[in-house]
Amino acid sequence: MNKKAQFAAARKTIYWMIAGLVITMVVIGFAMVIASYRNNLAKVPPEIRAELIALRFTNNPDCFAYNVSDKVLLGTIDLTKFNEENMLKCYSTASAGGIKTFNFRLKLESSGEEIRTDKYAHVDKFTIFKEVLVKRQTGLFKDRLIIYVQEKIGV
Amino acid sequence: MNKKAASVIMITFEILVVLLVVYMTVSIGKAYGESDQVTKINAAEELRMMIDTLVAVPGDAIVNYPQEVSKFSFILTQGSISVFNKGEEENVWIVTTFFLPDNYQAEGSVSEANYICLEKLNKKIILKKCLDVADNEVPPQLGSPDSSGIYTYDAGILATSLYYRYQDGSWEWSPDKINWMSVNTIVVSGGEFDKEKPVQENQKLIRYLQKFNPPVENE
Numbered sequence: 001m002n003k004k005a006q007f008a009a010a011r012k013t014i015y016w017m018i019a020g021l022v023i024t025m026v027v028i029g030f031a032m033v034i035a036s037y038r039n040n041l042a043k044v045p046p047e048i049r050a051e052l053i054a055l056r057f058t059n060n061p062d063c064f065a066y067n068v069s070d071k072v073l074l075g076t077i078d079l080t081k082f083n084e085e086n087m088l089k090c091y092s093t094a095s096a097g098g099i100k101t102f103n104f105r106l107k108l109e110s111s112g113e114e115i116r117t118d119k120y121a122h123v124d125k126f127t128i129f130k131e132v133l134v135k136r137q138t139g140l141f142k143d144r145l146i147i148y149v150q151e152k153i154g155v
Numbered sequence: 156m157n158k159k160a161a162s163v164i165m166i167t168f169e170i171l172v173v174l175l176v177v178y179m180t181v182s183i184g185k186a187y188g189e190s191d192q193v194t195k196i197n198a199a200e201e202l203r204m205m206i207d208t209l210v211a212v213p214g215d216a217i218v219n220y221p222q223e224v225s226k227f228s229f230i231l232t233q234g235s236i237s238v239f240n241k242g243e244e245e246n247v248w249i250v251t252t253f254f255l256p257d258n259y260q261a262e263g264s265v266s267e268a269n270y271i272c273l274e275k276l277n278k279k280i281i282l283k284k285c286l287d288v289a290d291n292e293v294p295p296q297l298g299s300p301d302s303s304g305i306y307t308y309d310a311g312i313l314a315t316s317l318y319y320r321y322q323d324g325s326w327e328w329s330p331d332k333i334n335w336m337s338v339n340t341i342v343v344s345g346g347e348f349d350k351e352k353p354v355q356e357n358q359k360l361i362r363y364l365q366k367f368n369p370p371v372e373n374e
Contacts, residue, residue, distance in 0.1 A: 019172075023176055027183070030183060038193055042196035044204070049207075052204050052207040052208055053207050053254075055207070055210075056207070056256065060211055060213060062257070089257040
């Protein structure tokens with residue numbers, strides 16, 4: 001084989017080595033794009049999830065909702081229940097490693113009273129506002145419950 | 156080999172490579188498109204949200220999952236819900252987690268059911284098949300009506316028999332055939348059983364009749 005032919009053969013070999021690598025990367029990249037698209041199809045916005053979890057704070061008497069025997073006043077906060085001990089009973093993240101899921105800080109706007117879940121680390125992602133009635137010793141008072149939401153931290 | 160033959164071989168080879176790449180990408184796309192992974196993930200997420208909502212409901216409640224799910228199996232445990240195809244390896248199950256307040260429980264498993272229900276009874280959330288009747292059928296446990304068109308259902312020795320009738324396009328129930336209540340309520344108004352609620356089994360029946368309102372054909 002003369003030099004020119006050798007050069008042509010070598011050039012083809014190098015070309016196909018590079019082309020093979022590029023084609024493999026394209027195919028793998030295509031598979032990853034499709035997988036990512038599929039994951040996005042099934043993604044639930046975190047705001048919706050947090051909103052549904054937060055429903056229990058004002059509607060469930062085992063959390064903070066005010067109740068008189070069996071009758072529960074929805075959308076109320078019983079101040080005698082509004083503490084971190086009850087928060088731990090209402091929503092505990094220990095089984096999921098704590099920071100790997102939603103954590104909350106609840107604050108009553110008018111009075112400034114605040115409680116938080118056990119792995120809350122002030123890394124707020126978004127905030128939910130709820131108009132509530134607060135049951136104090138002297139009666140029911142209008143207030144706003146601010147729920148600071150921390151999404152999962154780390155992997 | 157002459158130049159022309161070599162170039163024909165190269166062109167053929169290149170066409171084969173292109174066809175191979177096209178085949179691989181189409182196969183990948185088809186595999187992802189035909190997979191029911193998205194359906195399973197959606198089901199797991201939606202059931203999780205339903206459980207969170209049930210926790211927020213004071214008292215008892217029952218909710219249907221509206222999608223037809225006969226292809227899948229479900230397991231509900233204290234902190235998670237798993238969705239999978241029958242026979243699948245556990246490492247490919249779709250599992251989502253949730254958090255229940257103290258003293259709450261969650262349990263249940265369903266396989267090959269057309270429709271599944273989540274029921275909250277006291278502080279227990281149960282996953283189960285929905286009532287196994289077609290939407291427009293009178294529940295078979297009511298049996299046949301008497302000459303006045305009244306059905307009687309006996310939920311056991313510890314429960315008072317309840318009476319049901321289909322009147323003016325909707326169902327009514329009564330513990331004594333005197334005070335009749337619409338199926339929109341599960342509390343007795345008037346009579347010996349005033350302000351009382353029927354046992355769970357009858358409550359389920361009442362809710363079913365409220366939701367589906369199966370018509371009664373006149374004989």
